[in-house]
Each structure stands twice: as C-alpha cells, then as structure tokens.
Amino acid sequence: MHAIDYIITIATVVAVIIAGLPYRKYVKSVKDYLLAGRTQRWPIIALNCQATQSDVADYMGCSGYAYQHGSLGLSNYTVNLQAGWLLGAHTIIPQMYRSGVYTPSEYLELRFSYPARFWGGLLIVLQRVYVVGAILNLMGIMLEVLTGTSFLTATIIGTALCIGYTILGGISAAMITGTAQMILMTITSWILFVAGLIHVGGWHKLLEITGPGMIKHAITGEVIPVGWWNFHAIPSAPWMLPGLAFLGMFMSTVAYPIIQAEQVSRPLSARSEWDGRMGYQLAGFVALVHQFAIVPVGAFAVLAYGYMSKLFNPATGGRPDAVYPYIMKDWLPVGLLGLVLAGVFAATLSTVPSNTQSCAGILTRDIYARVIKRDGTDAHYLLVARILTAFNFIAGLFFIPVVQRGGGYIVMWIKLTGALISPLLPVFIWGTLTKFMSRNSGFAGLIGGGIFGSFIAVFGKTVFPQAPLLYHWLLIPLWNVIFTSLLMVIWSLVENSIRGRVSEAEIEGYTVGTFPSQVKSYLAKRVERINERGEHVETDIPYYGTKGVPWYKHTTFWGWVVLIYLVVWTIYWW
Amino acid sequence: MGAEERTEAAFWTEQTAVDPAEAALELRMEITSGIVLAALFGVFAVCTLLGLFVLPEDNKVFWAWTEVIVSALLFGIMGSAIALVSKRKANLREMEAQRNKK
Numbered sequence: 001m002h003a004i005d006y007i008i009t010i011a012t013v014v015a016v017i018i019a020g021l022p023y024r025k026y027v028k029s030v031k032d033y034l035l036a037g038r039t040q041r042w043p044i045i046a047l048n049c050q051a052t053q054s055d056v057a058d059y060m061g062c063s064g065y066a067y068q069h070g071s072l073g074l075s076n077y078t079v080n081l082q083a084g085w086l087l088g089a090h091t092i093i094p095q096m097y098r099s100g101v102y103t104p105s106e107y108l109e110l111r112f113s114y115p116a117r118f119w120g121g122l123l124i125v126l127q128r129v130y131v132v133g134a135i136l137n138l139m140g141i142m143l144e145v146l147t148g149t150s151f152l153t154a155t156i157i158g159t160a161l162c163i164g165y166t167i168l169g170g171i172s173a174a175m176i177t178g179t180a181q182m183i184l185m186t187i188t189s190w191i192l193f194v195a196g197l198i199h200v201g202g203w204h205k206l207l208e209i210t211g212p213g214m215i216k217h218a219i220t221g222e223v224i225p226v227g228w229w230n231f232h233a234i235p236s237a238p239w240m241l242p243g244l245a246f247l248g249m250f251m252s253t254v255a256y257p258i259i260q261a262e263q264v265s266r267p268l269s270a271r272s273e274w275d276g277r278m279g280y281q282l283a284g285f286v287a288l289v290h291q292f293a294i295v296p297v298g299a300f301a302v303l304a305y306g307y308m309s310k311l312f313n314p315a316t317g318g319r320p321d322a323v324y325p326y327i328m329k330d331w332l333p334v335g336l337l338g339l340v341l342a343g344v345f346a347a348t349l350s351t352v353p354s355n356t357q358s359c360a361g362i363l364t365r366d367i368y369a370r371v372i373k374r375d376g377t378d379a380h381y382l383l384v385a386r387i388l389t390a391f392n393f394i395a396g397l398f399f400i401p402v403v404q405r406g407g408g409y410i411v412m413w414i415k416l417t418g419a420l421i422s423p424l425l426p427v428f429i430w431g432t433l434t435k436f437m438s439r440n441s442g443f444a445g446l447i448g449g450g451i452f453g454s455f456i457a458v459f460g461k462t463v464f465p466q467a468p469l470l471y472h473w474l475l476i477p478l479w480n481v482i483f484t485s486l487l488m489v490i491w492s493l494v495e496n497s498i499r500g501r502v503s504e505a506e507i508e509g510y511t512v513g514t515f516p517s518q519v520k521s522y523l524a525k526r527v528e529r530i531n532e533r534g535e536h537v538e539t540d541i542p543y544y545g546t547k548g549v550p551w552y553k554h555t556t557f558w559g560w561v562v563l564i565y566l567v568v569w570t571i572y573w574w
Numbered sequence: 575m576g577a578e579e580r581t582e583a584a585f586w587t588e589q590t591a592v593d594p595a596e597a598a599l600e601l602r603m604e605i606t607s608g609i610v611l612a613a614l615f616g617v618f619a620v621c622t623l624l625g626l627f628v629l630p631e632d633n634k635v636f637w638a639w640t641e642v643i644v645s646a647l648l649f650g651i652m653g654s655a656i657a658l659v660s661k662r663k664a665n666l667r668e669m670e671a672q673r674n675k676k
Contacts, residue, residue: 001629004621004624004625004628006619007621007624008618011617011618012614012618013620015610015613015614015617016614100664169596179607179611180611180614180615183651184618187644187648189646191640191644195636195640198633323631332630333625333628333630333637333640333641334628334629335621335622335623335624335625335626335628335641335643335644336622336625336640336644338621338625339618339621339622339644342618397638404666512590523653
C-alpha cells in the first residue's frame with residue numbers, strides 16, 4: 001500500500017474516533033437516546049436499516065461466498081433481505097410499535113413466555129457474537145492482504161481500535177460512521193465492479209465466461225456444469241434439486257430483519273407506525289443499490305485466480321473471504337484503495353462495539369436482572385453491562401478459528417443459523433400471524449428446532465449418509481423452519497386442548513391487526529410536527545395504524561409493489 | 575410482567591407528542607453530524623486527488639478519470655454536508671426566535 005492510502009486510512013480512523021466526542025453532550029443516558037429516537041421519518045428509516053445491516057462481512061463474506069457458490073449470494077440483497085423487511089413491516093413491526101416493546105426478545109415474553117424470551121435472547125446473542133468474531137477476522141484478513149502485516153498483528157490492531165472507540169464513547173456517533181461507511185463502500189464497490197467489467201470485456205462477456213461448462217475446478221480439473229448466475233442451482237453442488245439451494249439461502253437470511261434487535265429498533269424509532277413500516281419495507285431498494293456490485297467480485301476472482309484455487313479453497317487451508325481484498329489490491333489504484341480500507345475501518349468501528357453492547361444489553365436486561373439479581377441498582381446493572389461488553393469481545397475472538405475452519409463467513413453463518421437460530425423465524429411469524437399458537441409453543445419450538453437442527457448439522461451425514469439433501473448445510477435452515485413450524489402446531493394443539501386457548505384480551509396488540517388498549521385512544525390522532533418556522537403542523541399520517549392514509553401512501557399498496565418486484569426479480573434470475 | 579410492560583408502553587405513547595426543545599436538540603445534532611461528515615469527506619476527497627500523482631501504468635486515462643470523478647463526488651458530498659449545516663443553523667435561529675417571541 002502507498003503512503004497516500006495509509007494517510008486516508010489513518011485519517012479515517014482518527015476522524016471516526018473523534019466524531020464520537022461531540023455526541024457525548026447530547027446523549028447522557030440510554031433513556032435519552034431512546035426518547036430522542038422516536039422522531040425519524042421513513043426515508044431515514046430505510047437508509048438506517050441498510051446502514052445497520054451492512055458491514056465489512058457483507059463485502060468480504062458475500063464476494064467469498066459468490067466465489068465458491070455462485071450468485072446465490074446475490075439473492076440475499078435482491079430477494080431475501082427485502083422479503084424479510086417486507087414480512088417484518090407487515091407482522092412484527094406494527095405490533096411491537098403499538099405495544100411499546102422495543103426488543104424482539106421482550107416480544108417473545110409477551111406473546112409466549114419468559115423461557116422463550118430467555119432462550120431467544122441467548123440465541124440472538126450467539127449470532128451477534130459470531131458476527132463480532134467474523135468481522136474481526138475479516139478485518140485481520142483485509143489488513144494482512146493489503147499491508148503485508150501478520151494476521152495476528154492485524155487482528156490485535158483491529159480489536160484495540162474497537163475497544164478504544166467504545167471506551168471513548170464513539171458508539172454514539174454510529175449514525176456518522178454508518179453513513180460514512182455506507183457512502184464509501186457504495187462508491188468503491190461500484191468502482192471495483194466497473195473496473196472488473198472493463199477488465200473482462202463487459203457484463204455479457206462476464207455472464208458468458210462464467211456460464212455452465214466454462215469454468216474448471218483449479219485443483220481437480222473438473223468442469224463445473226452450473227453457471228454463476230442462477231438462483232436455482234449452485235456451482236459447488238450442481239446435483240442439488242433446482243430451487244432448493246435458493247430456498248435454503250432464503251430461510252437463512254429472511255429472518256434477520258425480524259429477529260435482530262438493532263435492525264428492529266430502526267422502525268421503532270419512527271415518528272409514526274406508518275413511517276416505520278414504509279421505511280422498513282422499502283429498505284431493500286437501498287440494499288440493492290448499495291450491495292449489488294459486491295457479488296460479481298466473486299466471479300471476477302474466479303476468472304482472475306481460477307475456481308477454488310489454493311489461496312481461497314477452504315479444503316486446502318485457503319480463505320475464500322480474502323477474495324475481495326486480493327481483487328482490491330490487484331485492481332485498484334492508489335487513493336481508491338485507501339478509500340476502501342477507510343470504509344472497512346468505519347464499518348468495523350461502528351459495527352463491532354454496537355454489536356457487543358447490544359448483546360450486553362440483552363444479557364443484562366433479559367437474563368441477569370430477571371434471573372440472577374432482581375433488585376440491583378442502575379449503577380450495578382451498568383457495571384454488569386460493561387463487564388458483559390468486554391466478555392462479548394473476548395467471546396467474539398474465540399469465533400475467529402471457527403469462521404476460518406467453517407468454509408468462510410457466510411457458509412459458517414448459514415451453518416450456525418440452520419442448527420440453532422432458524423427456529424426463531426417461525427416462532428416470531430406464527431406468533432404474530434395467529435392467535436392459535438399457545439403460550440409454551442414458542443419455547444418448545446426454539447428448543448425442539450435447536451435440537452433438530454444441531455443433530456442434522458452434526459450427525460446428519462453419519463446417520464443418513466444416503467440423504468445429502470437432508471444434511472447439506474445450505475438446506476438445514478429450510479428443514480428447521482418446517483420442523484419448528486410443525487412442532488409449534490402440534491404443541492399448540494395439545495396445550496390448547498388441555499389448558500384452553502390463550503384469551504384474546506391477553507395477547508391483544510401482539511398479533512397482526514390488533515391494538516393494545518393504551519394505543520386505541522391514539523388511533524384518531526395525526527402526527528404533529530414542528531415546521532422550520534417553529535409552528536405546529538398536523539399531517540395526514542396517524543401515530544398508530546393506517547386509517548385515513550390515501551391509497552398511494554398506504555403501506556399495503558407499497559407492500560404489493562415490493563412483493564411484485566421480488567417475484568419478477570426472482571423469475572428473471574431463475 | 576404484563577403491568578410493567580404496559581407502563582413502559584404508556585410511557586412511550588406519551589412521548590410521541592412533539593416537544594420544541596426536542597426538535598431543537600434534533601437540529602443541533604444534525605448540525606454536529608453535518609460538520610463531522612463535511613470534514614471527513616473533505617479529507618477523503620483531497621487524498622483521492624493525491625492518488626493522481628501515482629497512477630498505475632495500465633489504463634492510466636481510465637484511472638485518472640475515475641480518481642477525478644470520485645474526488646468530485648466526495649467534494650460534492652462535503653459541499654452538501656456544508657449546505658445542510660448552514661440550512662439547519664438558519665432553521666435553529668428561526669426556531670429559537672419564534673420560541674423567544676412566545
């Protein structure tokens with residue numbers, strides 16, 4: 001790397017850390033932060049959802065995934081996440097907004113039971129801590145490839161910066177670091193995309209030379225019969241039934257906007273339920289522009305270095321996630337290279353501390369304060385939260401070897417999700433969509449699904465060697481969602497027949513289309529704003545519900561628009 | 575369990591009423607954000623321009639134009655952030671003048 005690139009990177013790190021300081025005077029407590037939040041309009045929600053979702057893992061992880069398994073990774077940003085945001089906007093978001101609940105695990109307790117909240121909270125923490133480890137690992141790889149320093153030194157530098165950022169209070173500047181990284185990464189990923197297209201002779205040429213039968217495995221010499229640009233089949237497992245790979249990937253990603261506390265908190269910070277839902281369901285279009293250019297980098301790497309070359313092949317000790325920095329190093333000139341690295345630092349510094357802190361919040365609030373010490377002072381809980389933040393950092397570091405041995409960030413993410421996390425999706429969705437699900441069916445689904453998924457992931461190959469469709473890592477999330485849904489139905493049938501169904505009054509506000517009693521008085525009230533001249537102005541948007549909203553602004557109308565787009569896009573790529 | 579959460583919900587419901595002090599705080603935070611963003615992108619733009627002095631030998635013209643366009647884009651973002659800051663400062667002055675009148 002040239003001195004100019006180092007200047008950009010160091011300037012960014014210093015600026016991002018300093019950027020946190022001015023915010024300290026505005027945010028004196030978590031409560032202040034939350035209260036100041038419920039003022040956002042829908043475009044800001046849409047942008048924030050994508051800024052929160054996106055981090056360095058999406059760049060390196062997805063290009064590495066595309067390198068190994070084709071453009072199925074593209075479906076994450078063009079279909080799966082969008083579908084998750086759309087589903088969330090019409091199921092859990094309105095119910096959480098109306099009932100004043102602001103973490104998904106709290107919702108689990110109110111709709112189901114405390115054990116569901118306890119276990120659900122632990123699962124959410126597990127997934128987030130994995131992401132922390134993965135991001136530190138990816139930053140280590142990025143620094144190692146670009147600067148030539150050792151992976152260990154690079155990881156230590158990254159971790160030290162994250163800790164320094166957290167201690168200095170930079171977390172409150174996440175809005176700035178998030179915006180800066182989103183702009184930088186969008187610009188640079190599109191530059192890399194255009195440079196790559198010029199390199200290979202255009203988009204059509206890229207499709208052609210990475211089409212079926214055009215690529216050979218770098219080590220075995222086997223011709224790959226499946227192209228890189230289909231959603232229904234993948235180059236690494238061309239034997240898989242068409243469409244199943246897509247559905248497996250879909251199930252592993254669609255849950256993210258529904259179960260993750262940080263993501264869900266964005267629409268809950270809206271000035272009205274309408275704003276939150278509109279922003280949430282339109283966030284996918286921001287994701288499309290932001291991340292479309294990343295996945296083709298995997299195909300560029302296939303052409304530049306060969307498919308599954310030793311450098312990137314996990315079977316030979318290679319790291320598929322290193323594809324992005326290698327292409328950057330080899331294809332980007334001085335200045336632009338520094339900008340990308342600056343974006344990576346901004347992303348890491350805003351993502352890692354916010355992840356560790358939000359996990360500490362879940363562990364303190366949902367578990368420690370409920371099970372271990374119920375009558376602690378605020379100062380005591382704050383101390384516990386700080387200790388748990390440090391613990392989450394350390395736990396994240398332990399995940400680094402797991403990511404490296406698991407076949408890359410996204411592959412390991414899908415494995416972890418399939419084994420343990422995917423039961424959360426049916427629990428949230430069936431919990432909001434139907435009043436039929438019994439109180440204990442949520443906890444039963446989480447535990448039963450976790451046992452089923454873990455068993456298939458660990459012992460599937462040994463117990464059912466003739467059924468690769470059952471134990472292939474990409475499909476476990478799909479089977480687990482189906483299994484958990486069935487288990488919840490059976491459990492509810494039994495529990496309802498013994499104890500009777502949960503009364504409507506008890507879960508009013510927690511299932512789709514219902515309003516809790518304290519919100520009913522607000523249904524006729526319209527959002528009021530203070531305009532730039534300091535005058536109070538009433539809008540046509542209600543605080544809660546969508547009553548009286550004109551059709552062209554209605555969330556249902558825009559929901560259909562997004563759904564039609566998703567169907568057309570999927571058919572096109574099929 | 576339920577009562578505790580209902581109280582919390584009621585608290586949230588009440589706070590949706592717009593408070594002028596909160597609106598002013600929001601404006602001040604936007605001003606701070608704008609200043610930080612402008613400074614950050616100014617540094618990025620200058621550094622990208624410096625990259626023009628060390629262009630790679632192959633595709634020199636393409637990379638020169640890319641660096642120029644990217645730095646213009648970054649300067650543009652800096653300019654937008656500065657414009658936002660001055661607009662919000664004017665809004666804040668106007669809002670505070672209105673509040674003082676009342």
